[in-house]
Amino acid sequence: MYLLLSQGAIAFILALPLKMMGYVGFVFYQHYFHQREYFYYRNAGISMRRLYLYSCIPDFCLYSLLACLSIFIHNMYA
Template sequence: MQNLRILVWQFYKPFLYYNLFFTCFGAFLLFGKTAAFILALAAKMVSYGGMIFYQHFFNKQQYFYYRNAGRPVRQMYVYTLTPDFFIFLILSFLIITLKQYGIC
């Protein structure tokens, strides 16, 4: 399990700031209007697409490292993108709830 955490961290680390930027951008859109959730979700999906595009076309040799470690590349994407997406959803619903009660 410790080896898997290290592999996931190494896979996600180059895109941490990139995905964090799009998460904050989506949260910023939600502060404007609650109906902007679809736009924020689309921005997050574009960030995932950009991440996969960059990784696949410019850094394809890195996949061999994870395959040699016994992990399929799709599994690495699932392990990295799923927690990031749930953090985005929790943050989005927290902002929407706080706006509904007039706190922010």
């Protein structure tokens, strides 16, 4: 967040591909170790794809919200 506060929108644009690569790494890691899946969610009827979406979408929304707020603060005091 320090980079977003100090550099503004440029840091957000540069950090976005890193965030996406993190999601790809997360899905790859979960797929690679699929034999150790959480059977609790399978038994409850929740698919792994839905579980990934339920964890990645709020994370991205929170990241976007914090990034927009920090860009707004940066532009307000610049």
